Amino acid sequence: MGDNKIKMNKKRTIEHYKGCLMGGAIGDAMGASIEFMSIDQIKSIFGHDGLTNYSQAYGRLGNFTDDTQMSLFTAEGLILSKVRQEYQGAEGMIFSVYHALLRWLFTQETNLQECLIQSHGTCSLMDGILTGHKELFSLRSQGL
Structure with a gap:
C-alpha cells in the first residue's frame, strides 16, 4: 500500500x-x-x-466584498516586497504590505484621500497597479 x-x-x-x-x-x-x-x-x-x-x-x-479587495492589495504588497527585497531587506515586506493596504483604504475612503496623501505621500498611495482599476474604488466594508 x-x-x-x-x-x-x-x-x-x-x-x-x-x-x-x-x-x-x-x-x-x-x-x-x-x-x-x-x-x-x-x-x-x-x-x-x-x-x-x-x-x-x-x-x-x-x-465580491472587501475581503477580496484586501487579498488583492496584500498580494500586490507581497509582490512589490519581493522586487524591493534587495535594497530594503526583511523590513521591505512589512513596509510594502502596509502601503498596499493604505492603497486599499485610499480606494474606500474617497472623502479622506487628500488626508491620506498628506500623511503618507502620493507615491505610497499610487505605487501599485491596483489603484489604476476604477472598479476597486467601491466602498465594500460595512465597518467603514
Whole structure:
C-alpha cells in the first residue's frame, strides 16, 4: 500500500497562487450577499438549501466584498516586497504590505484621500497597479 502513495510536489508555482486568489474571490462573490445574515435569514430568503448560486451584492450579480479587495492589495504588497527585497531587506515586506493596504483604504475612503496623501505621500498611495482599476474604488466594508 505504501508503494501506491502519490508524491506531492511541495514547490508552489504561480498557478497555485493564482488558484488560491481565484478560489477565494469566487467563494467571496458567492457569499457576498449573505455575509452578515444568520442561517435562518438565509433559509427564509433562499429556501432550505440556502444560497446555491451568485446573488445580487453591491449593485450587481456575483460582486465580491472587501475581503477580496484586501487579498488583492496584500498580494500586490507581497509582490512589490519581493522586487524591493534587495535594497530594503526583511523590513521591505512589512513596509510594502502596509502601503498596499493604505492603497486599499485610499480606494474606500474617497472623502479622506487628500488626508491620506498628506500623511503618507502620493507615491505610497499610487505605487501599485491596483489603484489604476476604477472598479476597486467601491466602498465594500460595512465597518467603514
